Amino acid sequence: MGGQCQPTVDTTPGYSNTMSGSSLPEWVSQAGQELFGQAKSLAQTPYQPYTGPRIANFAGDEQAGFDATRANVGSFQPLMNQAGSFATQGGQQWGADAAEQYMNPFQQNVTNIAARELNRQADFQTKRDNAAASSAGSFGGARHGILNAENERNRNLALGDLYTRGQADAYTNAQRMFNADQSRSLAAGQLTGQLAGQQQQLGYGDAAALANIGQAQRGMEQASLDTAYKDYLEQREYPYRQVNFALGALKGTPYETQQYQNTESVTPQLGTSPFGQVAGGLTGLYGAAKLFGDD
Secondary structure, eight states, X not given: XXXXXXXXXXXXXXXXXXEEEEEOOHHHHHHHHHHHHHHHHHHTSOOOOOOSOOSOOOOHHHHHHHHHHHHHTTTTHHXXXXXXXXXXXXXXXXXXXXXXXXXXXXXXXXXXXXXXXXXXXXXXXXXXXXXXXXXXXXXXXXXXXXXXXXXHHHHHHHHHHHHHHHHHHHHHHHHHHHHHHHHHHHHHHHHHHHHHHHHHHHHHHHHHHHHHHXXXXXXXXXXXXXXXXXXXXXXXXXXXXXXXXXHHHHHHSOOOOEEEEEEEEEOOOEEEOHHHHHHHHHHHHHHHHHHTXXX
8 A cells, every 4th residue: 555655756857948148238239229220321322333534535645646656657658769769770770871871961061162162273274374375375276275175184183083082081971970870879769768767767756755745644644533533432431431440449348248147947846646646635534534533
């Protein structure tokens, strides 16, 4: 009977729930909420594109340099054509045509003038001989005729010798002048070609100088545009930096926090079996009857 009245343990499991955390001061919590509101507002701000120019245009002097470069293209061609003409002239070969071309001026200016002078002298001698014959009363006679014939023969011989020597001198002089002209033409062609190259190089130098001036001007303009864009970025990022600065200051400010911990738990209860509980009740009733004198 006693074994049936032993107590038993309820097998219902126990559990516990613990809540812990830190309690911030009210002013810290309020500041955090305000900063969060500001950050949220900034996050919802539409993107603000930069509307100013970013790249500087070519400066006026650069444009002038470009135009000068374009104008200088092919500027050497006229001089090069002239140089080619000189080279062609200097490349001629000596021949009959060249000899005639150079000999004719010599003959006209030297030989013919000498022949004219010789004829004048011969005519003067004839007149003098005629006058002498008239004075002597032999004009028109045989002796006078022989004298005139001799004078005419001497004239022709002198003219023949003159033209022979003149022809040889004219040929030699023509060849010398031809060679000199050829050398001058070749030298002129080379010099003109060099001038053509120098002209183009000088033109490009002027264009490059203008371009360099314009590049310096554009560099200053680009630096100004870059500064404007940098200022825009700083202005756009300024409110974000201020919020981050305030957050950093808030995190770095010392303040006291309160720690709390709440625990809820249920523990197992000591009890009896159902049979023991019934027996216990009967025992209690029996004891009460004895108390009130029931035999």
